[in-house]
Amino acid sequence: MAALNFTSSNSIANVFSVDTGIVFAKVNDLDELRRLQVNQLIAIQSSKAGQLQIGLINKITRKAIDLDTSLDDEIEETDISLLNSENLIKVTLIGTLFDAIGTETDVFKRTIDSVPEIDAECYPMRGSDITSFMSTISRTATEAEKPLNIGSYSIDENADAYLDGDKLFQRHAVVVGSTGSGKSWCVARLVEQIADLDNPNCILFDIHGEYSTEDFKKDGISHFRIANPSDLEKEQKLSNNILMLPYWLLTYEEMLAMLLDRSDNNAPNQAMLFSRAVTENKRNFLEKNSENEILGSFTIDSPVPYELDKVIEELENKDTERVDGARGKKNGPYHGKLTRFIQRLQAKQQDKRLGFLFDVNDDELRMKWLEEFCNFLMKGDQKNGVKVIDFSEVPSDILPLIISLVARIIFSVQQWTKGENRHPISLFCDEAHLYIPEKNVTDSISQIGLNTFERIAKEGRKYGVGLIVISQRPSEVNKTVMSQCNNFISLRLTNLEDQSVIKRLLPDNLSGLTDVMPILDIGEALVVGDASLLPTRINIAEPEIKPSSATVNFWQEWGSDEITQDLENAIKSLRMQSK
Ligand SMILES: Nc1ncnc2c1ncn2[C@@H]1O[C@H](COP(=O)(O)OP(=O)(O)OP(=O)(O)O)[C@@H](O)[C@H]1O
Ligand SMILES: [Mg+2]
Incomplete structure (x- = not known):
């Protein structure tokens, strides 16, 4: 026995115009039209036996009373004139209900592989129809051992709504x-x-x-x-x-996004020397730990620990380096060019709020x-x-x-x-x-x-x-x-x-x-x-x-004779940056 059994006597409308996925149907009886509601489920006779097309009512229009009746003869193509000329419902097709697929009976699928024919009968779903249709839906959706139930359908409170957890x-x-x-x-x-x-x-x-x-x-x-x-x-x-999210997890780009001021004239030098120092220190770390396999193929972005202090030390050396020149000592090629970068790095390193990145101990x-x-x-x-x-x-x-x-x-x-x-x-x-x-x-x-x-x-x-x-x-x-x-x-x-x-x-x-x-x-x-x-x-x-x-109830809170406000601790938390 199929979940939905409709006969011609249940039909309240006939399909009038069909588009991919959208159907207009003419409702013959004004009383029937009045009982319909937007978003109500409608079943439509399919061109194939053993199937019903299922749709949702999208729009209900009553014939405009004062419409010039001469227009009835030549209905124009546009929705507007069509809608004004008849008692119409616009239905969005959402799927097909099959009497049986293989051994399974009453199967609902979201596919619409055949559209209704002109004049096909439309049956509104009401009361028990909705309940049995909904239970068909839930059955298909509850095949998982523990199905994902998120609530109930608005059109039928008694029907549980399940989602396909895989999809x-x-x-x-x-x-x-x-x-x-x-x-x-x-x-x-x-x-x-x-x-x-x-x-x-x-x-x-x-x-x-x-x-x-x-x-x-x-x-x-x-x-x-x-x-x-x-x-x-x-x-x-x-x-x-x-x-903790130690700084060594950051890629080169991520690190520079935090540290580099791209408007600085020396930005390219800073980035280049920083990347060199980081790569070098990652290599040192791998060597010290005899990670020979990784040594051969790591890059600057590989999540390999390194000591940031060592990197800073090397950058400071470059920043203050003096080299031999023709007339005695002179400033090295990067002298003074890294100062701002180092300052920014050190400021981040000392910022307690960023401790989860930079305040890294040996364990990390x-x-x-x-x-x-x-x-x-x-x-x-x-x-x-x-x-x-x-x-x-x-x-x-x-x-x-x-x-x-x-x-x-x-x-x-x-x-x-x-x-x-x-x-x-x-x-x-x-x-x-x-x-x-x-x-x-x-x-x-x-x-x-x-x-x-x-x-x-x-x-x-x-x-x-x-x-x-x-x-x-x-x-x-x-x-x-x-x-x-x-x-x-x-x-x-x-x-x-x-x-x-x-x-x-x-x-x-x-x-x-x-x-x-x-x-x-x-x-x-x-x-x-x-x-x-x-x-x-x-x-x-x-x-x-x-x-x-x-949600805070402002009016109630303001009206109550007790208050639990605590500014002292709030300010302390603000200073400590933790609750
Ligand atoms: N399914 C529900 N049933 C009954 N009440 C609900 C439901 N969902 C939310 N509420 C009520 O609405 C309030 C706000 O909900 P929620 O915190 O989920 O909103 P939100 O959309 O996450 O808001 P925000 O964008 O501000 O985070 C809840 O405290 C609860 O009282
Ligand atoms: Mg929220």
Whole structure:
């Protein structure tokens, strides 16, 4: 028995005009027209037996009463005149329901390989039809052992909405919505289910420390933070979940982006001598540790430890060098040309806020350190599969560089892992507009960060690295990265510019769906993409673990007779640069 059984008596309209993916149907009875709603599901008789075409009502138009009836005879081609002349519905086709494929009955597919014929019957789905259709959908989507359930469909609260976890993470996804629309909760809903799997592997970049509170704890999630000034003295940082990112991980370009002032006349000399000194010191390190294999083929960008103090020493020598000349001693060729560069380097080195980069101890200057670091961040395992990294104490001017550094290390290690040994990893990029920006970036720090993410967006799929781009301003997120994303979870978006970005990324025939973006409820999302069988509205279920993004109630707080304000400690934290 098929999930949906319609006969001619259920038909309320007949197909009138067909386009690829869009169907206009004439509704004969005005009362039927009145009962229809935009976004309602419609089944349409297919030209093939055993199939129904499924679509969503996009537009409902009643015949304009005062329309000049003489026009009825010569209906023009344009939508407008067509819409004015009849009681019409415009339907976006979204898939096909098959009575059976092979031994499986009631199978819904997102393919539309035959379009309805003119005059085909249209059946509205109501009540029990919706429920049985939805259960068909869920059945196909729940084949995984632990299916990814994100909430329920807005059109039928009783039908659970599942996403295809493979497709969602394979080819990148986007979570967008205005501030307070429920993005972080949506992420929490995804993350808590990921954490329940046997060997999950993902990293969540936590920019504001929202996911790093007590409320966001459960088995399968581990929390790291980038070392703050008061962490620097601690031993065994990694095993205490404190992350250092030693300067020797930075590539030549990344290092120069931080240190070089390109407007300085001596910039080329500075860059050249710096690169020479770094290469030399990396070589020394490898020799001292008898890393003969690596010695033959390392480059300046290889993540090999070196002593920065030695590099500074060598640069200082060049900067003050005196050489023999025809008439006694004279200044060396680089005399005084490196002073500004050395000063900048030393200033960074002494900046406590950058201690996680430069205040490196012997433990962090070992070859093995990188392996231990990756073991913490990239191992898929049951207890610590989801890694939340708190970046809230990283200075905002270098945030793009630091996040992309972590992303780049993960991507490169993954790239150099043999295919059969690779465990897929997903990067959740919250507040992505901050470090994957669209604006023409002028500073080299942001540019370098961007290159890394563009690369992951384009090539990540091949190496099992997926991106989840989360932002309240999709129009400020890099277009190249966005255009590589195949799944969209769009919560309420009020800004026109942001809406149009999402509209442009959706397939043409679905762009009508996006009209609901500004009127979605909190926690309600328009979900489109290959991970979702049905492009539709979903009420995202409340996560068990909650990010601490709680909205402040100004009026209530101002009206209460108790206040818990603590300025003294705030100022102390500001001075110490740690909470
Ligand atoms: N699925 C949901 N069900 C019920 N309430 C929700 C849901 N999602 C969000 N909310 C409510 O909205 C508030 C804000 O949600 P959230 O922090 O996820 O917003 P956001 O989109 O991440 O905002 P921002 O861009 O400022 O980070 C939550 O504290 C919660 O009260
Ligand atoms: Mg948020």
